Amino acid sequence: MYKNIIFIIFLIIIGNYNSKSQNKVVQKSKKIIIAHRGASGYLPEHTLESKAMAYAMYPDFIEQDLVLSKDGVPIVIHDIYLDDITDVAQKFPKKSRNDDHFYVIDFTYKELLQLSVFERFNPKTKEAIFPNRFPYGKSQFKLHSLQDEIELIQGLNKSTGNDIGIYPEIKNPEFHHQEGKDISKIVLKILSEYQYKTKSDNCILQCFDATELKRIRKELNSELFLVQLIGLKENENHLKEFATYADGIGPWIKQLIKGYDDNGNLIFSDLVEKAHILGMQVHAYTFRADQLENIPTFEKLLEIGFYGANIDGAFTDFPDKVVEFLKNE
Numbered sequence: 001m002y003k004n005i006i007f008i009i010f011l012i013i014i015g016n017y018n019s020k021s022q023n024k025v026v027q028k029s030k031k032i033i034i035a036h037r038g039a040s041g042y043l044p045e046h047t048l049e050s051k052a053m054a055y056a057m058y059p060d061f062i063e064q065d066l067v068l069s070k071d072g073v074p075i076v077i078h079d080i081y082l083d084d085i086t087d088v089a090q091k092f093p094k095k096s097r098n099d100d101h102f103y104v105i106d107f108t109y110k111e112l113l114q115l116s117v118f119e120r121f122n123p124k125t126k127e128a129i130f131p132n133r134f135p136y137g138k139s140q141f142k143l144h145s146l147q148d149e150i151e152l153i154q155g156l157n158k159s160t161g162n163d164i165g166i167y168p169e170i171k172n173p174e175f176h177h178q179e180g181k182d183i184s185k186i187v188l189k190i191l192s193e194y195q196y197k198t199k200s201d202n203c204i205l206q207c208f209d210a211t212e213l214k215r216i217r218k219e220l221n222s223e224l225f226l227v228q229l230i231g232l233k234e235n236e237n238h239l240k241e242f243a244t245y246a247d248g249i250g251p252w253i254k255q256l257i258k259g260y261d262d263n264g265n266l267i268f269s270d271l272v273e274k275a276h277i278l279g280m281q282v283h284a285y286t287f288r289a290d291q292l293e294n295i296p297t298f299e300k301l302l303e304i305g306f307y308g309a310n311i312d313g314a315f316t317d318f319p320d321k322v323v324e325f326l327k328n329e
């Protein structure tokens with residue numbers, strides 16, 4: 001009798017366990033939305049404010065680009081330079097290198113926190129790159145560490161009861177190696193401390209550098225979900241090699257389209273199909289409502305990406321618009 005009850009309880013636990021792990025798989029195989037540099041269409045990219053706003057739009061993942069400070073702290077910033085989003089030229093005029101760039105890696109974490117962060121601009125003309133976005137030079141924003149951002153997202157996961165993932169990118173690993181720093185090792189250690197260790201944890205790690213991403217899998221033995229980013233010049237013949245260590249690829253949206261036929265209809269490249277055959281997901285970048293790449297509307301651009309090209313996920317500066325689009329499909 002008791003043995004039967006214990007056996008039944010055992011079956012229930014196993015059943016729960018299985019349905020939970022299946023949920024995870026379903027989650028990764030539906031169309032996913034990645035908040036690109038946060039809600040960067042509305043607030044200066046990669047600021048905590050932009051991440052909090054993105055969170056409230058309920059994407060599946062929020063992205064972190066990572067560059068190390070002089071004292072080895074991973075900073076959430078897109079470029080290895082500070083020139084295009086901060087007031088570094090005013091605050092530390094003597095700290096540029098011979099190429100006139102101000103490098104994140106030449107500043108301690110404490111120094112970086114003294115900088116003000118702005119909407120992305122051209123440092124020569126001081127003009128905003130996206131003129132219809134948040135006004136350049138207004139309000140007060142700061143840089144922050146990977147740890148600060150994880151704690152924001154995990155904190156919101158706790159207080160809202162949601163489960164939004166992180167999507168960190170290792171930036172310019174070769175540059176970091178030349179500077180004597182192993183950015184991947186440092187980032188993997190922090191991710192592990194915050195319980196991002198395997199493919200079932202809500203984290204996807206991305207990198208453009210194929211040698212480094214392969215090293216992350218094979219030498220640093222990461223069990224995380226890995227996405228190999230690919231630029232236009234990358235040869236599609238490398239897909240088979242990518243599939244030996246990566247779970248997905250991240251192409252530029254222009255790589256999805258081959259051209260137009262005689263009737264003006266789009267012809268799609270076979271990149272997505274090939275990746276799917278190799279068991280890899282495809283998360284394309286970057287869907288911007290204010291940069292439509294000759295497509296008449298943002299909805300049309302999303303339709304082309306998600307259903308024409310059949311991508312599995314999209315990096316977007318406008319997470320709210322993509323959430324709305326997928327909800328209506």
Ligand code: CA
Nearest residue numbers: 063064065169
């Ligand atoms: Ca990125």
